[in-house]
Amino acid sequence: MTNERITGLIIKHLEGQLTEAEENELEGWMNQSEHNRQIAEEFLDDNKLKEGLQDVLSKKTVWARLEQETGETKVIPMQGKWSRWVAAAAIVLLMGAGVFYMKFRQTQSNTPIAIEKPKKQNDVAPPHSVDAVIILSNGQKIILDSAGNGTMAMQESVNVVKLADGQIAYNGTSHEMVYNTLVNPRGSKVVSLTLSDGTKVWLNNESSLHYPIAFAGGERMVEVSGEAYFEVAHDASKPFLVKKGDMQVQVLGTHFNVNAFEDESHIKVTLLQGSVKVKNKNSTQLLMPGQQAQLNKKGQIQLDKDADVEQVMAWKNGLFNFSSLPIQSIMHQISRWYDVEVVYEGKISTEHFSGIVSRNDNISEVLKMMQLAGIKFKIEAKRIVVMQ
Structure with a gap:
């Protein structure tokens, strides 16, 4: 058994x-x-x-x-x-206990591997601030962490406001299509904003969102790079569109996640509530809640009818959720969050690893999981060396 x-x-x-x-x-x-x-x-x-x-x-x-x-x-x-x-x-x-079991390798004594906690000077702390920047239509940059609460800018008849909880909100209307870009760099906390139509967006680090200060015309369109979670305000007269290259997600009002990092092999659209239509030049795929569309580099769309939604949404909930992932995918997430360089020495492991850990922990605690699985690491300031 x-x-x-x-x-x-x-x-x-x-x-x-x-x-x-x-x-x-x-x-x-x-x-x-x-x-x-x-x-x-x-x-x-x-x-x-x-x-x-x-x-x-x-x-x-x-x-x-x-x-x-x-x-x-x-x-x-x-x-x-x-x-x-x-x-x-x-x-x-x-x-x-300070211990997280991911995978055990059999040893002669059949006991867990003892890991010595790295010295503090060789550790890397998680992000402690939102280092996101709003680039206005005139090129002016607003650094959110240093901006005070209240109105940060006015464009046309639209106010850009920083709320007391750090969220960004756009209030007002405009007949002109004036665009802003929100950039959230590596090593920054998740940032959230409310668009002029009431749509809420959470932006992961190493991600950006290009959007109008107010939606004019018959549709609402934004462009994303990296990862974002959307809770779209319903408006049957104006479909909401999310673009990334040739891919387009079309909705009326729904909750969904877009993962479109450049260093990943697929663009992934995961639906939590409502319905969305994912399409490109080659095909169209309608999603139901709990499903995920995976778009590869060739433009082909595959459907996962039973997506791991908790794994997808872990980033927004303050967790790393590595559900049977290869080491490179795991290190991509770690490098973005802690803003570190990752290099590999020797053969790269082809095994898949699973585990869950808080994103509020130092990097040594996250790496400890894979150390218990037999992967070795060296922390050299902002550089992580992965050794097999």
């Missing part, structure tokens, strides 16, 4: 949801050896796990401890109904 199956049975037992057949299956596994029984009973008799299941227990915690006992090597999946539990437990583990 696989660790995944054992994990599922143990958790269902703690929830009181085991069927009779599953009870027999779990009992049969326990009877195979005294070792199996000891492992299972450690969880089944743990009152703390029973009382705080939703906050403390997850598939990851059970599986990680099973791997520690058995020495088996697994990559822990975090999809479907388990993902919320994994996120909660991962945060608990990080804040409590």
Whole structure:
């Protein structure tokens, strides 16, 4: 019986949801050896796990401890109904014990690898400010972190306002198509703004949004680079369009995420609510909630009908969610957030890794996950060396 199956049975037992057949299956596994029984009973008799299941227990915690006992090597999946539990437990583990189990490699002693925490001078802290810049139509730049609250600029009859919580809002109307650009660089916190029609946009770092100060005419169009999450204000008379190169997302009113980083192999549009139409020169794809359109460099659109929405939205929720990702994709996210250079020494691992960690942690805590999986790192100021 696989660790995944054992994990599922143990958790269902703690929830009181085991069927009779599953009870027999779990009992049969326990009877195979005294070792199996000891492992299972450690969880089944743990009152703390029973009382705080939703906050403390997850598939990851059970599986990680099973791997520690058995020495088996697994990559822990975090999809479907388990993902919320994994996120909660991962945060608990990080804040409590300071250890996050991603994947164990079998060692001679079958014990977890001990990782020495890097010295402070070799660590990199997460972003502590919003370093985004608004470029006005006349070329003037407004640095948001140093701008005071209230009206920062007036263009036509539109005020550009910085609210008390740091959000940006455009208030007013204009008959002219005057454009601004919001640029959020590497190493900056997520920035949010409200467009003149009431549409809300959250912009990840190393991303930009080009938009009119007010929407005139029969459509609302913006251009994005990098990653942005949209909550579009409904207006049946004016479709909302998001462009990136030849790709266009068309909506009336909905919630969706666009991931269009230049260093990624696909542009990804993920729908959370409503409906959107993704199209380019070659094809058109209609999305339903929970689905993702993936546009490759050749202009082909593929549909993922069961997208991992929590993984997609982790950046907005203050998390890294690495759900079965290759090392290069993980390091892309890390380099943007911490504004570091990443270089590789030796052969680049082809394995996929999974794990969840707060984006408010220092970079050493994030790297620690992959160190436990056998990947080695050196932190050299703002340079991360990945060694196999």
